[in-house]
Amino acid sequence: MVRTPLTPWERQRGERFGAILRRARGDRSMVEVAAAAGVSAETLRKIETGRAPTPAFFTVAALASALGMSLDELAAACASGAGDEGRALSA
Amino acid sequence: MVRTPLTPWERQRGERFGAILRRARGDRSMVEVAAAAGVSAETLRKIETGRAPTPAFFTVAALASALGMSLDELAAACASGAGDEGRALSA
DNA sequence: CCGTGCCGTTATATTAATACCGGTATAAGA
C-alpha cells in the first residue's frame, strides 16, 4: 500500500528530463522561465537537477509552453535512450 | 505555505481532464487500460473522476500512449473551456 | 441459492512534489 519508491531507472529518467529542459532553456534565467510558466524557481531548479524526477503533468505542460516545446517530443526525448536497457535487472 | 492547496480552478481542470480520458477509454475497462499503461486501476480511476487533479507527467504520458492520444492535444483539450482568464498555472 | 470472478469504489498508508527560508558561491557592475 505504499506508493512504491521511485526506482533508480525513474530517477535517471528524471535527470535526463531535467537536462532536456535545461538545454531548452538556453541562456534564459531560471526565474524568468519559471515565472513565465507560473511555477516557482525552486521547483524548476529541482526538476532541472533531477531532484523532482516525476513532476506533475500540468507543471510540465506549462514549462513546455514557456519553452516552446512539444509535450510529445519531450516525452519521447527522455524515453529514448533508456527505455529498455537500464532497468533490466531487478533481482 | 508550502505546497499551495489546489485551487477550485485546478480541481475543475482535473475533472475535465479525467472526463476526456474517460471518453477516450470508450468501452474498454479501467483495468485493461491501466494495465496497458502500467499504472494501477485505482490511480486511473482517481484521475478519471478528478480526485487526482494534477497527475504526474509520466503517468499521463503512459495513459495517453495506451489510449493512442497526443499529449499536446490532451493538454489543449482540457485547457480549452476554461482558458478565458489570464491564468498562470501552478503546482 | 450460493460461490467465483471481474469491475468499480472507498479507506488507509506511505512517498514524493511543491513551496518557503536561510546560507553559500560566483560573476558583473557601480
Place this chain on the structure above:
DNA sequence: TCTTATACCGGTATTAATATAACGGCACGG
C-alpha cells in the same frame, strides 16, 4: 570594494499522488 543578481544547496512544512487492502455490485455457472 561593495552591491546585486543568479544559481545551487540543505532543511522544513504541507498537500497531493500513488499503491495496497478491503468492500459492495453484478454477472455467470454450479
